[in-house]
Amino acid sequence: MKSPSRNTRLNQWIQECATLCLPDSVYWCDGSADEYNRLMQQMVASGAAIPIKQRPNSFLFRSDPSDVARVEDRTYISTASQIEAGPTNNWIDPAELKKTMTGFYKGCMRGRTMYVIPFSMGPVGSPLAKIGIEITDSPYVVCNMHVMTRVGTRVLDVLGPDGEFIPCLHSIGAPLEKGQKDVLWPCAPIEQKYISHFPEENLIWSYGSGYGGNALLGKKCLALRIASAAARREGWMAEHMLILRLTNPEGRSFHIAAAFPSACGKTNLAMINPTIPGWKAECIGDDISWMKIGPDGRLYAINPESGFFGVAPGTSYDSNPAAMDTLKQNVIFTNCALADSGDIWWEGFDGPPPGHAIDWKGKDWTPASKVDAAHPNARFTAPARQCPVISPDWEKLDGVPIDIFIFGGRRASVVPLVHEAYNWDHGVFMGSTAASETTAANIGAVGNLRRDPFAMKPFCGYNMGDYFQHWFDMGDKLAARAPRIFYVNWFRKSPEGKWLWPGYSENSRVLKWMCERVSGKAEGRQTPIGILPKDGELDLKGLSIPAQDLAELMKVDAAAWKAELPDIDQHFKQFGGRLPARLGAQLKALKERLG
Ligand code: GTP
Ligand code: SPV
Ligand code: MN
Numbered sequence: 150m151k152s153p154s155r156n157t158r159l160n161q162w163i164q165e166c167a168t169l170c171l172p173d174s175v176y177w178c179d180g181s182a183d184e185y186n187r188l189m190q191q192m193v194a195s196g197a198a199i200p201i202k203q204r205p206n207s208f209l210f211r212s213d214p215s216d217v218a219r220v221e222d223r224t225y226i227s228t229a230s231q232i233e234a235g236p237t238n239n240w241i242d243p244a245e246l247k248k249t250m251t252g253f254y255k256g257c258m259r260g261r262t263m264y265v266i267p268f269s270m271g272p273v274g275s276p277l278a279k280i281g282i283e284i285t286d287s288p289y290v291v292c293n294m295h296v297m298t299r300v301g302t303r304v305l306d307v308l309g310p311d312g313e314f315i316p317c318l319h320s321i322g323a324p325l326e327k328g329q330k331d332v333l334w335p336c337a338p339i340e341q342k343y344i345s346h347f348p349e350e351n352l353i354w355s356y357g358s359g360y361g362g363n364a365l366l367g368k369k370c371l372a373l374r375i376a377s378a379a380a381r382r383e384g385w386m387a388e389h390m391l392i393l394r395l396t397n398p399e400g401r402s403f404h405i406a407a408a409f410p411s412a413c414g415k416t417n418l419a420m421i422n423p424t425i426p427g428w429k430a431e432c433i434g435d436d437i438s439w440m441k442i443g444p445d446g447r448l449y450a451i452n453p454e455s456g457f458f459g460v461a462p463g464t465s466y467d468s469n470p471a472a473m474d475t476l477k478q479n480v481i482f483t484n485c486a487l488a489d490s491g492d493i494w495w496e497g498f499d500g501p502p503p504g505h506a507i508d509w510k511g512k513d514w515t516p517a518s519k520v521d522a523a524h525p526n527a528r529f530t531a532p533a534r535q536c537p538v539i540s541p542d543w544e545k546l547d548g549v550p551i552d553i554f555i556f557g558g559r560r561a562s563v564v565p566l567v568h569e570a571y572n573w574d575h576g577v578f579m580g581s582t583a584a585s586e587t588t589a590a591n592i593g594a595v596g597n598l599r600r601d602p603f604a605m606k607p608f609c610g611y612n613m614g615d616y617f618q619h620w621f622d623m624g625d626k627l628a629a630r631a632p633r634i635f636y637v638n639w640f641r642k643s644p645e646g647k648w649l650w651p652g653y654s655e656n657s658r659v660l661k662w663m664c665e666r667v668s669g670k671a672e673g674r675q676t677p678i679g680i681l682p683k684d685g686e687l688d689l690k691g692l693s694i695p696a697q698d699l700a701e702l703m704k705v706d707a708a709a710w711k712a713e714l715p716d717i718d719q720h721f722k723q724f725g726g727r728l729p730a731r732l733g734a735q736l737k738a739l740k741e742r743l744g
Contacts, residue, residue: 153177153302154267155310159282162316163265166284170320171256172263178291180267180301188288197289197333203492207480210289211511212360213334217484218526218592219362219369219411221607224344226374228611233349235612236723237602243347250343253322253356260325261286267305267314268298270372270439270453275546277385277439277451279376280308283317283366290319290364293481296456296530298367315351315375317366322357334359339592346370348378348610360483361458361528372437372453374610380439381611381619384626389604390438391419392450394540394549395660398427403664406438406450406632407555408580408604411590412526414557414639414652416459420471420538423657425688430657431540432471433549434533435459440551446630448623449548454533460590461485461527463497468653471538472529473499481530484509486522495523525589553663557637558585558601563709564638566650566702567659567687568679569666573624575679576634578735581617582717583636600720614727621731635663636679641702649698658688676705677742707743714740 152160154177167175178184189208192198198208226234227243234240241249264285271278283294294300308314322337336342337357344363345354353370355363362369376387390406397403409415419435434452443449459472461482466473488494488503502522508514509524533539542549556579558564570576580603587597591607600606602613609616624631637659641649662682665671673680681703689699717736721728 150174150176154305154308156305156308156312156314157310159308159314163284166318167263169251169254170258170263170286172258172261172286175263175265177265178267178300180295180299185292185295188292192288195331195333199487201482201491201493203490204476204480205478207478207482209482209485209487209493211334211509212484213332213336214510215339216334216336216358216360217524218360218590219607220339220342220344220358221591221593223339223342224607225346226610227345227347228349233612235614235727237606237609237613246343246345247354250345250354250356253341253343254318254320257320257322257324257356258286260327260329262288264288264291266291266294266300267302267308268294268300268367269304269307270298270367271451272544272546273299273303273307275451277441277548278453279315279371280304280312281315281317281367281371283319285319285364287319287321287359287364289359293365293458293530294367296481296532297365297454297458299455315353315371317353317355317371319355319364319366321359321364344370346374346610348375351375351379365458368437368454368458369608372439373605373608376439376610377605377608377616378610381615385439385441386623388438388440389436389608391415391435392433392438392452392549393419393421394431394433394542395423395664396429397664401668403552403667404450404549405553405555405660405663406440406551407557409557410559410585410588410601410604411607412460412588413559413585413604416457416472417469417653418656420469420536421657421660422470422538422654423660424654424691425657425661428657428661430538432536432538433540433543440548442626443547443550446627447550448627448630448632450551451545451548452533452543456530456532457536459529459531461529462495462521462523462525464495464529465497465499467499468497471536475531475536476529477535479532479535482527483530484524484527486514495527496521551632552667554632554634555637555663556580556583556603556634557639558583558604559588559640560584560598560638561586561640561642563706563713564636565681565705566639566641567635567637567662568676568681569663569673570634570636570679573631573634574621574731574735577617577620577624578732578739579634579636579679580620581732582720612727614724614729617732618729621729633663633667643698649702651692651694655692658692662687677707677739677744678705678710681705711743
């Protein structure tokens, strides 16, 4: 197929990749509905996609059981010197990594089509938007990219003959020999998977996986790892944050951006349905925020994506009605179960479980089965515009002004429901020390507590010590117009393992307190770790939480916090000379406040 682009560098790169990967043909994606439908029909015909008859234009895919989540162990930040990647990233010398991967790429698309996907992260024409070109041999990836990003010929128009783009090379790593029958989810074995980033040359190479962030390269690879490194160089921010607008009964709007680690509640909070009377929420984004200081000195955020790649299990009309309504049509489901009714199903779905289903591995399943019907990291891919609570301003080219930052994570103990930072430096300290229990969003152990600074440990494309400094630099520029910073924990558990806080829509009560802090209506109480709601300040009307649970949620256990200090010290030490002195000062101040 002839190139529809006049961009010399692009055409040359496509030629080079075709010569290396040796596909049967090269196809340039135009982003049309017709193209999407054609590819889906091909995948239905091959058996890879199963139409879901209850949901128009929706399809179920089952991945290979080895290819079900991001692979942090196989993800690399490849900078000329290791110190630039820093202690929290895997590193291989760029020349060596390219040599190894080039070996894998040789002939890797034999028997397949090489798709060229021109895409924009951010609304086409936004001053914050960036153009990527993904090459892939997976039609499943093409369809997902259609939903998650803005794909098509208009992106090539903006690119023009000499515009800048981020090359993203992806292969599932499963060439087909003549006459060889394809499998339903082709991919390479784990030891051949590489998710590689070359931030010094804005380049992404991914090999061996077809799943989520490993393969939809606009998302974590471009919009976080490559973008975070670019943002530091250029003085803006690329963060793992949802964006929402909350409007109080008087009509004042607050824009909130919240960073929680993977599978820790971003999509749910982004689509919150407030339980407090008169408060209204709108969703702007559920995973990533790109932010830049505007002419008025405030920080403006856009959502670079155009769809949701959300965790399916636990999603229900009870927990997240807006998400459920988003899933009525035009959805790609991956690793969900298929009920005998013909509809999809997962653990935590509304109503009783189906009497019989086909599980995510394609096996018979009944409620008596000992395994989950849906994989814990089963996902839906759905267009953002279908969300009933999407903000009319979600594609605003200049973004929305952020008033509040929230950090958080999964902590069964120690960390209270909510606390506010004393100032920006203290907030950066909170972000830099954030810790959370690991989840099924990554292949590896689940439930292990680890430091996940700013929910960016797997996504920061440079030395995390420099990233901390970038937060200080941005704060210095924003000064009095900087967002206020809060820390939340929806995941406190009783000794018996039950949730102490109802969560989901009831989290609106905590957001309300934050807005009241910002507008000077809530006084708060000062504690060694930060500002907590004063007795009675958290609106609990209509909730029946046992007094002792509430006390536990609002407790600052000085002994437990003191016990954390040596670990924070160790955590900071790994950054050596790259640790900003201002973080050391915050740790010392916390120590002193704890007594
Ligand atoms: P990624 O898309 O992987 O980045 O995850 P996410 O941060 O968007 O998390 P998501 O909102 O999908 O929630 C992940 C899991 O946490 C789901 O199973 C939710 O049901 C559960 N969850 C979300 N919010 C709450 C909450 O307030 N309380 C409790 N107990 N669980 C929650
Ligand atoms: C996450 O893990 O944070 C996700 C899913 O949003 S993935 O796109 O696979 O990274
Ligand atoms: Mn999410």
